[in-house]
Amino acid sequence: MPDFSRKIGALAGSSTVAISDRARQLQQQGVNVVNLGGGDPDFDTPAHIADAGVKAIRSGQTHYVASQGIPALRQAVAEKLLRENGLSYDPAKEIIATASGKLALYIALESLLDPDDEVLYLEPAWVSYRPLITLVGGRPVAVPLSPSENFAVRAEQLEKKVTPRTKAILINSPNNPTGRVLTEQELQAIRDVAVKHDLWVVGDEIYEHLVYDEHRHVSIATLPDMRERTVVVNGMSKAYAMTGWRLGYLAAPAALTEQILKVQQHVVTCATSFGQVAAAAALQGSQDCVETMRQEYDRRRRRISEALNAIPGVRCPLPEGAFYLFPEIDYKGYDSWQLAEYLISEAHVAVTPGQAFGESARKNIRLTYATSMENLTEAVERIKRALAL
Known part of the structure; x- marks a missing residue:
């Protein structure tokens, strides 16, 4: 063999x-x-989301669509980001619909990293982060957080791991597996390191709607000087119970999405056409x-x-x-x-x-x-x- x-x-x-x-x-x-x-x-x-997908299938929306995503979904994502996160993105240039949040992470990392570039990630971390970084030729660098400190994040922990090869920081809040929601103070610490060392930040926000008690989700892209160095990754799976639909999206500066789109075109062409219709219905309908x-x-x-x-x-x-x-x-x-x-x-x-x-x-x-x-x-x-x- x-x-x-x-x-x-x-x-x-x-x-x-x-x-x-x-x-x-x-x-x-x-x-x-x-x-x-x-x-x-x-x-x-939810029924109104499934119905939108079924209607799209029956009306013949089962063919290729633009690699960047259908305009209706990109517009829905832009409106959602502004309404819920206070972030303004151009749906024509800065948003891409993807075949899952996982694929959004993959094509973003593929577009950011050269061989042996390092990505810092907070550990414990979702099991796919290390492999995704490795698959695109990068080097995953864990920043271990302590259970005894409730997995708190401090700037000095990140600073110790930064090298001349560091290219990005990957964060996930709310966190899988710990359930931690990063505080604004912790996000500020991450922001300070990213700005000081001119790093990208990839924010996996797939669980943003599942927060409890007094905790609230804040996108790191809202912090000063962060929008231009952040890739916001999200998807439909967790909040809308759409795991089998495989629909996600990302938002980033136009210069980066132009590069990411090239990877999308060669890897998957486009996310499922009728699934995008359902995703738009999810974002625009009752929450x-x-x-x-x-x-x-x-x-x-x-x-x-x-x-x-x-x-x-x-x-x-x-x-x-x-x-x-x-x-x-x-x-x-x-x-x-x-x-x-x-x-x-x-x-x-x-x-x-x-x-x-x-x-x-x-x-x-x-x-x-x-x-x-x-x-x-x-x-x-x-x-x-x-x-x-």
Whole structure:
């Protein structure tokens, strides 16, 4: 057999996908597994959004469209960014519709990085950040944050990691997996480092609508001198329960989107035509559906974190955003990989090891509460029994 790419051969697959695949395999074998390892909302896509997509299909909108995205969606994104984030972007030149937020990250990084350019990212971090940076030839540089400090970000932590090869900082708020929402003070610290060293910032804002209590999402692009050095990445999957539609978008200065668009044209041509119609309907229609889902996530968040904290050896901070719990568990000296394996084997509960998101999370596991309260309650009872053995 001829050789294949050493770069891809050295790349690990997605831990979250692997966990979900294993849970499905066990379920197909008749094992009653509660899968808390993924990140897929358990709600259906709201009816008015689905109807818009179906109508587009039936009216023949099933062909190629402009690589940048249909005008209606780009306009809807521009209006959303101005209305909700206080950001003004030209829909004709500064917004691109993409086939998922993940693809938006990929084509943005591809357009920003030369070989061996470094990207700083805050760890724990979503499992795909390191591979995406590596795939485009960059070097991922983790900035480890401490669970004991509630994963707080300080400028000096970033400064220690900056080198002459540093090109960008990648941030995610609300954060997957920790649920942290970056404060304005933390964003200011990131901004100061970016401006001082003339760096790009890529802001993954996919969970922006899922914030709780007094916390609020702020886009780093709103800070002074940041709009011209920020790529805002977002998508439809989490807020609108549209994971299967694969629709995202990005906003950036026109000089950069011109470069990103070239990558989009060669990699995917365009995002799905009828999906873009549905995405425009989501952004322009009533947002009551988003708030309804957020309130239900909030209810689950409170109840399940309280239940986990009642288990000896478990410390579960109340997440500030997104839909994940990230408890720290002290059990027989197990690290997170061992604990995740134990829980799926002994308790038939699928969780994601904290170390999949960074070595600083050796004692953490990630559980999604984007599933029914019944599933969550059952999972906690199983975990409680397993940790008592």
